[in-house]
Amino acid sequence: MPELPEVEIVRRNLTAWVQGRTITNVASSGRHRGVAKASLTSIMGCRIEEVGRLGKYLTLRTGPHVLIIHLGMSGRLLSHDAAAYAAGPHDHVRISTDDGRLIAFQDHRRFGRVFLSPLDLSALPPLGPDPLCTPFTATRLVEILGRRRGVLKSILMNQAVVAGIGNIYACEILWASRLSPFRSVSSLRKGDYLRLVVSLTDVLTRAITAGGSTLDDYRDTDGAMGNFDINFAVYARSGAACPRCDSRIVAQILGGRVTYWCPNCQL
DNA sequence: AGGCGTACCTGAGGGC
DNA sequence: TGCCCTCAGGTACGCC
Secondary structure: OOOHHHHHHHHHHHHHHHOOOEEEEEEEOOOOOOEOHHHHHHHOOOEOOEEEEEOOEEEEEEOOEEEEEEOOOOEEEEEEEHHHOOOOOOEEEEEEEOOOEEEEEEEOOOOOEEEEEEOOOOOOOOOOOOOOOOOOOHHHHHHHHHOOOOEHHHHHHOOOOOOOOOHHHHHHHHHHOOOOOOOEHHHOOHHHHHHHHHHHHHHHHHHHHOOOOOOOOOOOOOOOOOOOOOOOOOOOOOOOEOOOOOOEOEEEEEOOEEEEEOOOOOO
């Protein structure tokens, strides 16, 4: 699930569920190393003033603190009626609010994180600009990427360079901009940056409009995420025909991650 | 600074 | 049917 578009959809749900509510209780399973169990109790009694997002991080501002949530690989946030709620085995954090609702952070692979930060977000790791919070221009993208050296796809997925892009959308953005994932950043020219900046914004906003992508199609979660899939051009389509040039899509390892691309029309 | 390997986890799915 | 192996949307760490 969770790259920028999926996290943005969760942010919108979460805003509707908890913005303006007061936290009446916080409980954790104690079985998740990414959950800062001890400190979380200090947000009890606080009002959730604003739900934000920076890259793949959700930020819930509550008076003196910001509650940070990262969904990792398998994290979900689900809203329950507190009176009818029964904790599932993977519900690692439960946040109750003053309207009788309960938000469960469910994370079966336990790669997610839940912790507190000061208001300046200094507890977050270094993050580059979020392409939807600060809309990119080609000039801005040159500023951000131009000083970097290395392979284009790895740089795009580096959260300290650009925040929010993971493996799926890196593949899709590079296909849309007709750029090889293996290009060195220093080889990019003006026209390459122009296509890249358009594709970046376009792919991410289309994914949000489509409701995000889910590789597992769970059917009955109560509203955390739809089963909408954007139509991937290349992701998970090795051996299939490229929608643009009809050549075969190839899967190759790059930086330890499977990379899907069309060697014929991505140059 | 970047590349690479490894570690952290569970569950789904393929091969035999 | 069932066991074993591999793999997955992310990040962090240490070493070169």
